[in-house]
Amino acid sequence: MTSSKAHGDFTIIQQRNLVEQVADYLTQSIISQHFAPGDRLSEVQLARDLGVSRAPVREAARLLESRGLLVSRPRRGFFVRALDAAELNDVFDLRLCLERHAMARLVDGFDAGREKVLRQQVEVMCEAATGDSESRKIEEDLTFHRMIIAYADNRRLLKAFDDITHELRLCIALIGKTHADPDSISTSHWALLDALASKDPQRCREAIDYHIGVARDYVVQGIGETVS
Amino acid sequence: MTSSKAHGDFTIIQQRNLVEQVADYLTQSIISQHFAPGDRLSEVQLARDLGVSRAPVREAARLLESRGLLVSRPRRGFFVRALDAAELNDVFDLRLCLERHAMARLVDGFDAGREKVLRQQVEVMCEAATGDSESRKIEEDLTFHRMIIAYADNRRLLKAFDDITHELRLCIALIGKTHADPDSISTSHWALLDALASKDPQRCREAIDYHIGVARDYVVQGIGETVS
DNA sequence: CGATCGCCGACTGTCGACAGTTTTCCCAAC
DNA sequence: GTTGGGAAAACTGTCGACAGTCGGCGATCG
Incomplete structure (x- = not known):
């Protein structure tokens, strides 16, 4: 990790597995409605914001997909699940x-x-x-x-x-x-x-x-x- | 894909999504007992054998983990699930x-x-x-x-x-x-x-x-x- | 002879980069 | 004003590489 610049109020990223940390961050962001249902999540954007590379972001997103919090459309990316x-x-x-x-x-x-x-x-x-x-x-x-x-x-x-x-x-x-x-x-x-x-x-x-x-x-x- | 050298009898790899293809291959290999329960799966080995990079292999393994076919131990890799x-x-x-x-x-x-x-x-x-x-x-x-x-x-x-x-x-x-x-x-x-x-x-x-x-x-x- | 410590190899976790594809936006034509 | 086409931008899918870590094996000490 290049430990870069802008991730504002999230200094959490330094305890265990990057994948789990990103997954926790995403989960919290979704639960707290920081991301609204239906929103598209950009891998590069998230990676930049969190100061990590795209690989952990992808894996975390796949994890949340299996948990039903995200849905993925091929070549389109991940979207916050909107439950009706x-x-x-x-x-x-x-x-x-x-x-x-x-x-x-x-x-x-x-x-x-x-x-x-x-x-x-x-x-x-x-x-x-x-x-x-x-x-x-x-x-x-x-x-x-x-x-x-x-x-x-x-x-x-x-x-x-x-x-x-x-x-x-x-x-x-x-x-x-x-x-x-x-x-x-x-x-x-x-x-x-x-x-x-x-x-x-x-x-x-x-x-x-x-x-x-x-x-x-x-x-x-x-x-x-x-x-x- | 660099369509490289040694993947012997597996010329399948060329239809859709690499992740899904690798997942299918792994599933078949497990079901057909080509991999025995408890076996460790090396990412590099699989990637070489299938002629793809490690990224799709990892994602496919995570997918099979969520399906209960593999279990992952951190820093140890993936193991074929052994059901008692x-x-x-x-x-x-x-x-x-x-x-x-x-x-x-x-x-x-x-x-x-x-x-x-x-x-x-x-x-x-x-x-x-x-x-x-x-x-x-x-x-x-x-x-x-x-x-x-x-x-x-x-x-x-x-x-x-x-x-x-x-x-x-x-x-x-x-x-x-x-x-x-x-x-x-x-x-x-x-x-x-x-x-x-x-x-x-x-x-x-x-x-x-x-x-x-x-x-x-x-x-x-x-x-x-x-x-x- | 047995146990412990340290080195070596292999492998996972993570990273940055490239290519193909999808979307978007702008401009022109109707 | 609307629509169609095309180019550019952005993004995902995939790749090869590097570093930290874990397990194994041998050497050394008791």
């Missing part, structure tokens, strides 16, 4: 599919220890809800759901969830506002834990269906307003 | 999760036209089973299941299925043999179509559970033998 309401519905439908499965698997292995850990995470979420960092709220919520998936003890399932997580972050961030007061957070997530504790598969399914349904309606409606 | 029985179980469990969901979604939109198309595909599979191309049998079977997912009308679900498809191809190919006589193929797949035609969600679920269960047991057992 239909795609969002699809994402939430897949999320429902995965979380249903995780809940069903978890019923068997659910015990007091895991319940305690999850309830603590709900506490963390409520605490985060009193702060004013939207991204923090989102992250803690995703962490809770990721913990449930992780407890389901299927690595591949977890990877599939992580894949759509990036898309979830994208569209939730686009709305810019979460419907998160501490009360509704605790009640809605306790419902999931209560269902798991009851070890009743049917009740688990109803609980997660309702939970994801509410989230989906909120986000899809929000996107609808954003687009129009 | 536990990972295989996870993959089939996720597949079950996705196909259950697709079946449930498809119940509503299932009609005579779609049933006819799917039954024709079963015919194709049976016809393929009389041939001696193992890969053809696998592809036609995957096509059938992919059609069901596609009818479920959720792009993101289809993408998730395509993702695990590559891993399925890998482990099925490792076993080297499918349990495919035309009779068992038609009966086992007709069972799925009959369940869909009945529009009974519970029956659909039982049908797909049984179907995937059989396939999983066969493959997991086969891998167990291969490893030992």
